[in-house]
Every structure is written in structure tokens, then in C-alpha cells.
Amino acid sequence: MLIVMDHRATPEEIRRVVDTIEEMGYGAKAMPGRQRTAIGLVGNDGRVEEARLSGLPGVRELIRVSKPYKLVSREWRDEDTVVDLGNGVTVGGDEVVLIAGPCAVESRGQIMGIAEQLRGSGACALRGGAFKPRTSPYSFQGLGLEGLQLLAEARERTGLAVVTEAVDAEGVELVAEYADVIQIGARNMQNYPLLKRAGRSGKPVLLKRGMSAKINEMLLAAEYLLSAGNPNVILCERGVRSFDQQTRNLLDLTAIPVAKSLTHLPIIADPSHGTGVRDKVTPMARAAVAAGADGIIVEVHPDPAKALSDGAQSLYPHQFEELVGQCAPIAGVIGRSLAALP
């Protein structure tokens, strides 16, 4: 950590910062510059109580050099994490995994039908919400337990792994009982009680990037999961908030290679929420694979015009088939292939 002093800081103020650093058990290295003095704090283990320093007179700014997270970092573990979905498919290795399904589970007919179709087209996992966090209290909020049971039944029939969201700490256990992967939604990326519980669930977690979360903050959220004992975390870029409302979100595909260099965890992309517009989903799925994503999660609905949520961004089943056909050779260009059920 670097402590930058004000240009009017007195020698006494500089001295006091150095003393405080040493009191805290770290080394201090003063670097007088032309405009101002900066003081290096050496031996930082990532847990420095910054407020003790930032509150001292004459201090202008603290600059972190070490990263605030640890277990998720490449420094801590250089080798890529590979997450096992439990059905013979893994995320984070050479293969690119396709996860697909409706926004919400709506009925047995809907979910069984679409699961069969997706399995036939090349998906390895089935997504679908049983509990839906909705911006308006008047929108459809999901089938709950019945939705979970239908998802589990679809897995029995098709072999697809089940990915579904837990919306609160209390619900994690229930979701973990039925799902293969617990999804933490964008609105809950910093819901710490939920993260801690998911970290103890024993099931892999799909962590979506918050609506305006920095990549570092997504990694810190993942740190909550790893520090609670769960190494099986899949990150998900799903678009961030922007000043241009032409699309629902701004899909930040550069986050994929950036995350790859900072962390050993796999990262996938969600072009459905990332764009919010059906005919932009397939181009952005292709782009995500080209950028190095370990997987794609997309919304596919048997009849989008009748979907109870997110209809405008759901693909028709035949569009998903086309998406698969285009992503496969792009994966090949960078030495990867699409994952397939055994």
C-alpha cells in the first residue's frame, strides 16, 4: 500500500504516518517527491485497517497495490479451477459449455419439452428460475418448490445438469437439494448472508456479476464463497449498467480475458441478459466464445411470445440450434471444443 501525503504535509505528519505503520507491524518506506511525499507500506497481507491511516492528518490518499482478495487470485493458485457439473461435464477446462433454458419454469409441459429439445441441440445444462427476483412486486415471482421438482425431473429425463437461482440465505439448502449448480443473481452479488450460506452448501455456485460491479468486486464476492469453503465457483458476465439504454445492459466481454488474468476461476457469458434483445443474442454468444468464455448461458423458450418473463430476449429453439452450429467452429479456432454429454 502507498500512502500519498498532501503537498502541505509537515515533517511531523509524515513522521506520524511512518510511526503508525510501524505500530501496525508493517514496514514503512518514505519516498519524498518533487510535489509530495509518498510512503510505502511493506508487508501488507491484505487486511490492513486502512481507516487508521486515511484518517491521519496530512494524508491525501491511500493507493492499494496488493489486491484485496486472495483465494480467488492467480497469485494464490496459478492453475485453472475446473468445476464438475456432476453429469460428466466440466467448466473451466478445454471445453466450452452451453447452458440453456427458459427464464422461469412455468409448467411441466414447458420445461420437459424444452429440456428435450435443448439436449438434442447440444446443451449440457438446463437453466430455469423457480424463485424469481423481480423489479416490480406485481410481476410473476416463480413456481417455488414445484419449479425445483420439475427441474429435477427434467434432469432425470435428459441428463442435463440443473442451474437455478437461490434468492435468499434461507432458501439455499432447498435449492441445493434439487440443483446441480446454485445461481446467485446479479442483484444478490453482494448479498453476503446468501454468499456465506452458498459457500457452505457443497454445491457449485454460478455467481453473476452485479449490475454495476467492478471486476474486482465480483472477485471479492467470489472470495466470500471460497473463504466459506466452496472452491467450485463459476463467474458470469451478464452485462453492466450503461448510459445508453439501446440495449438492456452493456455486455462487457473484455471482462472475460481480464478475469482470466486475475483469477483461476472459470467465467461464462450471458448474452440474453447482456443484450435483452433476441436477435442480438447469437452474435454476442459467438463473440463471447471468441473472447475466451468457458461457457454460455442463454434463455430459450418454446414459445417466447407467451413467456411469463423475459420473452423479448428468449431464443426460439431453432435459433439455439443455429447458435450451437456457429459457436462450435469458433471454439475450434482457439483450440477448444463444445462440451457434450457423455
Add this chain to the structure above:
Amino acid sequence: MLIVMDHRATPEEIRRVVDTIEEMGYGAKAMPGRQRTAIGLVGNDGRVEEARLSGLPGVRELIRVSKPYKLVSREWRDEDTVVDLGNGVTVGGDEVVLIAGPCAVESRGQIMGIAEQLRGSGACALRGGAFKPRTSPYSFQGLGLEGLQLLAEARERTGLAVVTEAVDAEGVELVAEYADVIQIGARNMQNYPLLKRAGRSGKPVLLKRGMSAKINEMLLAAEYLLSAGNPNVILCERGVRSFDQQTRNLLDLTAIPVAKSLTHLPIIADPSHGTGVRDKVTPMARAAVAAGADGIIVEVHPDPAKALSDGAQSLYPHQFEELVGQCAPIAGVIGRSLAALP
């Protein structure tokens, strides 16, 4: 609602949209333009299933005219909501309320001392976290129940109302037992299970704007509280995420008059989180009062340099006194006064 058709939409596609609207029980009014046709949906009660329309062929865009919220709107209730803090002080009337205290409750000595000082300077309510949501799993996470008990004890001694945060649905009841106002933090603005529980708690709720929440989304979050039966909601502008990291957040004071015209709920400002820098807090508190805020919530710590969290943005007690001295005459300019304990 207005359904804008693509310029290549066929008469059949336009016909189908009109038919669908009528099937849904609304009126449809086609408006052919030079470039494209738009279709007005008349009789919207705010619950239209948009996906049914947005998914139809030839539809380019849906434009909402009615607002998605209802109970919180000025249309629904024109008269200002006035929230009673339980100690003879109200928020939302003619008086401007000052809420102050440390970021976190750290010890009996700390909280009793500062409460006495704040009461002497003109605060009407005491803030202080017992449960702290922290970005890093390695940061101080609060004293929990003990913190709540200390806050209640401070109330006994000083008469200050207690404002403190609940971080999950499970914890709402416990917080409600000790606090006069339950705070929902920025990271939890869209934590719907928490909102629903707080909506049933019987205690007033202080709802902080999410880090990148639109004003409409804050109002929809408040709608969760009101629709669960709780009319006593205080909104709080606390800064939003911006591209400039010169300050911790970008305090959006225009949100105050904007909210005032859209909703009957009171709105206060948090210049401590809104700026993140001690010497910017007082100017922005003044500005918030000048903009029409119904109150100010600020962090004050007996010794900011030793604070366990947010030290850099906490005022010294004497700075708070100065803030009070400057805000009082500004309130007077717009026909208000600072609230005082009876």
C-alpha cells in the same frame, strides 16, 4: 403503453398486435406515422404482461407511459407521507431531521459518548451498524446483537431514535425489536425477501438507493414495502456509481426534487457515503438541505482515525456541530427548520 412497430411491419403484423391487445382486455389505437406505425394500448393498469407484446413479429419497441409503481406515486396519494420516529420527531413534514452516528457500533464507551454529544449538538436520531455488509470477507462485520442492545441503551439515555441496518430477511425481526427505524442498505435495495419482511415489520424503513439504481427502481423497491403493508418509508439518496473515482460515489442531489414530484414519501440525503471524504460532507449536507431534503444522515465518530470502518468519511463531533449551525439557516431560507427533540 405504446407499441412501436418496425418500419417494415406488414399490415398483418399490425393487425395481430391490435388483436392481442384486445384479447388481453385493453383498448388499441393505431397511429400510422410517416416512418412507422405506433399502437396505443389504452386502459393499462400497470400489470400488462409486456412479453406477450414485445415477442410479436414486427414489434420494435414498447414504451411505457404509465408508471410501473402505484402506491408510492403522487397519483395515488397527493399528500406528503410523514413518518413518526417514535420519539416525538417526524420526517417528511416542515422540519429537517438530522440523523448521525458512527458507521459501526464498536463498544459501549464509543456509542454512549457519541450519542450524548450528538444529542447535545442537535441530532434527533442515532445511526450505527450492528450488522455490517462489507465488500471484503476479511473486514470487521459488526457486533451483532450486542450492538443492537447498546443502541437501545443509548436511546434510553438520550432520547435519540435508533436507525440501524438489517442485512437479511431472517434478521429483520431482531432488528425491529431494538430499532426505531430499520435501514435497508444500498446493496440490498433489490433484496426482495428482505424488503417483503421489512414491509411486514411494523417499523418505519429507511431505504437507501442502490449503487446504480434509477430513481424509478428505488420507487419500485419502496413499492415492495408499501404493498406488504408498511406505509412508513423514508427514501435516502446516498450517491451512485460514476466513471470518476475522485469521490467514493456521485451524490445525486437532483434526485431529491425529482423524487418529491414523483412520490409522496420523504427523502433524505447521506453526504458521508455520497462523497466518502470528510471535508466534503458538510458542504454537501448544506447543499442537500438547500435542495429540499427532509433530513440528513451523516457519520460522526468520536475518533475517526481509530474507526473500524469508514473512518475517512466520518466527521469529528465538532464538525457535526458546525454542520448543524450551517444547515439551520439554510432550512430557514426555504421555510423549514431543523427538527428538535421535544
Add this chain to the structure above:
Amino acid sequence: MLIVMDHRATPEEIRRVVDTIEEMGYGAKAMPGRQRTAIGLVGNDGRVEEARLSGLPGVRELIRVSKPYKLVSREWRDEDTVVDLGNGVTVGGDEVVLIAGPCAVESRGQIMGIAEQLRGSGACALRGGAFKPRTSPYSFQGLGLEGLQLLAEARERTGLAVVTEAVDAEGVELVAEYADVIQIGARNMQNYPLLKRAGRSGKPVLLKRGMSAKINEMLLAAEYLLSAGNPNVILCERGVRSFDQQTRNLLDLTAIPVAKSLTHLPIIADPSHGTGVRDKVTPMARAAVAAGADGIIVEVHPDPAKALSDGAQSLYPHQFEELVGQCAPIAGVIGRSLAALP
């Protein structure tokens, strides 16, 4: 256009809006709703003086349905615009064009050397700044006329088309004399005197998206060029400002398919400025081609460590070769191929 009235608007206020619309020569269609009345303005030709309406009492909001631009829109011209670079290569057809070169022209040796290498690797056009707009007045500002002459010389030797920036209206003619394509930089996207002059220059224009320009605003800037008589405009997505400073900008690749549906103009991507980090350039170039970009513009420098500007984001020549090798098969996946000099 839709004029949304306040819910308290009186029948007289509604009447006055209708009358004003009719006075302006348009049709008016009132649509009374449950909460409020909206009034459709029919016959809009894109030039409605909105202030006359938005200033009327009782008006809450104007909602544009027609787009504010015209010549650049797909409505106006359905067929893709194909821009001829003058050396046998076109942008906007089936082929994907690679434009490469250093940030700035620094010396004859530098530019001739790199031009030969790029030509050998598959580039069709050479980029390089002779006039550099720099955030700090103390940074290197380019070689000026000498830079233009060196670029022209490099074209003679290699056949590469020359793309270089004009930074003010006065300089357009000079740049047009030497360049094949006049670049308008991101900071100048709304420099209207510059746009008007470039629109009369007779040379194709590469228009970069402004740092925080909406896609619609980029199209309006292009409208300045087309309305001044220049149909040969190439749009360029180069990243927008974001709250996360992990990368220099946030490359908005979804803007590519979005622009394709709104306009007939070609659009290329700049992953160098879009990311600002050398090892993220190639993944994002691949992603841009996969998303449907008509070309890629990248910075390549013979010795990035010694570059006078943008060294950290410039590729080494061998990295550019690798980029070409990866982009070619991705273009193939979507039925395109890389353009080649005849």
C-alpha cells in the same frame, strides 16, 4: 411523437396541446388512459420543434417515436453502404478489413518498416496519427504535415490505404490531400464544424464513437456527414466510459449488431483503444469479428516499449500476424472472409 400529460392536467391544457400540434401542421390523436392522457403527434418528419410542446402547461414528457436522424437510417436506405478505400478494397460488403499501424507517425524508418510488415501480414490499410489530440498539453502532439507526407509515401510503397485523423475544420483539406480516409476521433465526434467540413471533403470518413456517446448520437453525428453530401462513412466502436477502470474503456461490441439494424453504414471495432491493454487486443478483435464487425482497426508498433504514445496497448508485429490468423477462420464461420489487397 407522443406527448404525455401530467395526471393533474386539465382538459384545457390537453386542448391547448392538441391545438398547438395542429397549428404546427401535424395531426393530433388524444389517448386518455387510467392515470393520464397521452397525445400522439402524427406526421412527424423528424424536425418538430419540441420546445414549443414541452414548454406547455400540463405536459410531463415528450417521447420520440420517429428517430431524429434520417439519411443514415435503414428506413431511408435498406441496402448496405459499401465504402471504397481507393486501393481496390471496400468496407461494408462481405469482406472484413484490417486496418493497422502505430498510434502516431514518429519517423520515416518507423512508418516504412511497419507498413511493409503489416502489408505482409494481411492489413489493407495503414493507420497512424500525424496530428494527435492529447489530454495533456505536455504530451507529444504529432509530426503534422511531415507525418502526412510519410504516410503518403508508405502508401506508394505498399499499396495500403491511409487512414489518419483531422483534429479541426481548418485541417480537413490538408488531411484530405494525403489520406484515403479521414478519421474523426472520439473527442471530436460532436465537433460540428469539423463534421461539416469533413462532409464536404470528398474523402471517406471514419467516425469514432464518442467517449460516452449513445449509439443514436453517433448516428446523428454521421447524419452531419451525410447531410453535407458525404455518403462514405464508416462507424467505429472504440469503447465507452465506464465505472470500472480495469480497462481503459469498455468495448461495447453489442453496438455492432445494434448499429447494423439501425443504419446501412458499415461499422468496425477498435480493440486497442477499447481495452488499452496489449494482451486483451487479440481476444477482443476475434470477438468483434464474431459479432459481425466490418473491420478491425488496431495499433501495431515495431517496438511498443519505445512508442511515443499508446505503447501499452500496441501490438508487436508478430502479435498482429497471430491476430490475422485467428480472425480469418472466425470470419469464415459467418460467411465472410478477410479482405486482401488485389
Add this chain to the structure above:
Amino acid sequence: MLIVMDHRATPEEIRRVVDTIEEMGYGAKAMPGRQRTAIGLVGNDGRVEEARLSGLPGVRELIRVSKPYKLVSREWRDEDTVVDLGNGVTVGGDEVVLIAGPCAVESRGQIMGIAEQLRGSGACALRGGAFKPRTSPYSFQGLGLEGLQLLAEARERTGLAVVTEAVDAEGVELVAEYADVIQIGARNMQNYPLLKRAGRSGKPVLLKRGMSAKINEMLLAAEYLLSAGNPNVILCERGVRSFDQQTRNLLDLTAIPVAKSLTHLPIIADPSHGTGVRDKVTPMARAAVAAGADGIIVEVHPDPAKALSDGAQSLYPHQFEELVGQCAPIAGVIGRSLAALP
């Protein structure tokens, strides 16, 4: 400057960075940490060629400690700059200056009438565009020279100083001939040829913050003016781009105290463009004065409903009078007063 090395950087790579720094004529101070080594560059004069360092192998990041600007900084000059408007009124001292007028000069009748009214209400300077930069090429672009002449005539009659915009370098001289203050608009904040010319004009400059400019970037733009010889610069906060389109821009009032601590230049606020909504202008003008602004610039039109541009955000003359009546006592609270014509 601090050069942060990758955690896998070899001793040779660290050595090479140290050597390069020394070659460049600066001191180097290595600080080995637990995770990585950082190297302090000592003796930085603000002109370090960063690319030489960022391009070296093993370098992860450069962190600037010194600021990139110089003449505008408080380090360079501690005393506040006070700008003389030429009519006995100054900006940057104890008095708060009100600048008002229509968005655009439309006719002799309009500008003379409003100037008289504004003078009577307490304005010290008249704003009004003769050259208008407009997003659409089809919008009213101003009266040009005739507009300048009308403004000068209004000054003769009323004693108000004239503030008007120059939109390109070529036009600076003409504007300087008629105006007392040359305005540089938000879209032109980084139009460097324009800044350089305005820096040599001999007239004070009002520099508006760019739509998504960081405060540091606004200061660097001002540095262009000062380094060209013009010390008389007034900064202007006019709102930045945000994700919430509820208001036209997001007025960043915290920028006022922030700028005050970084620079000696005066800073004023523009609540008209900052909000874009008439009834939000006065609350935000009050807030700006409370936050410490050295002045306010607002749009006032004799008949906003008929304004050729920006009608929806223009005050009626009586509203401006009310604004003055409220801002005066708020200025008093912080020891200032409104400026008045002698």
C-alpha cells in the same frame, strides 16, 4: 509514480525497470512486498513518458502519484484566482455571481427585453448563444455574427458582461471581439485547437465540464488554457452523463468542493443543463450556492414555450427573481454575498 510489477516478474525484469528509470534521469526505489514488488519513481516532473515503462516485460500497472497538470493546481498557486468580467464584477472572490439569459439569441426584441429584466433582478452577466452546437444537423444553429452584435448592444444598454460560446478555433477571434467571456461548451472541452486559440485570446474563458469528463480531465483542459498564457479561467459544472435518464444530466455538485481543493480556479454551476427540467433549476441553484459555487449560470427566456432551443429547461423571468431571492441568504450563511453591478 509507482510501477507495480507482476507477481511472476523475475529479478531481471525488476532490474530492467530500475535501470530504465535511472536512464530516464529519475530515481528508483524498489519496495519488495509479499505478493509483488513495486518500484517508486522519484523526481517525477509530470512529463514522464509512461509508455517506456508500461511496455517493459513484467510490469503490471503504473500508478501516478503526482498530478498530470501543473499550472492549474493548488500546489503551483495557493491563492484563489479571481477573474475580472470587465464590468466591475469578479468571479472567484467572496461574491457569488449570477449569469443568466436565453439558450440562444433569437432576435433584438428577445435579447434586449430579457437583458433589462435580468439586470433588474440581480444578474451581473448575460449568457446567450450566437453559435449553437446542436446534436442534430436539422436544429436551429444560431444567428452567428448578428447574435454577437445584439449581445454587445445589450451590454451597452445594461452593463451586463457578455458570456457566449465559440465553437471552433477559427471563430475565437470573432467571439473575443464582442464577448467579455468566451464560453467553451461541454462537447468541446477536449477540442484542443479551440482551447489553444482561446488561451491566446486575451479574454476570460468559461470552460464547461465535458459530458463524461473526470474532474482531472477538466483540469487538464484548463491547463491547455493556462499553458497558452490565459490565467483567467472559470470552470463550470454542468452535469455528467448517467445511467438514469430521469434528468438530462446528473449535476455533480460535489465537484465544486473537490475542484476547490485541487485548483485555485473559480468554479460555477449550471443547473439548467445539469437538470434539463425547469422546476428543478431553482432547488439545484440553491444547492450549488450552498456547496460553495462561485456563481450560477442559468437559462432564462421571456417566453420559454416559444424558445427555439432548450425551452423545457428555461426559467420564466419571475422564476429567476425568486431564485435570486433564495440564493442571496444562502450565500450569506457561508460568509458570501451575491455580486451586484456597481
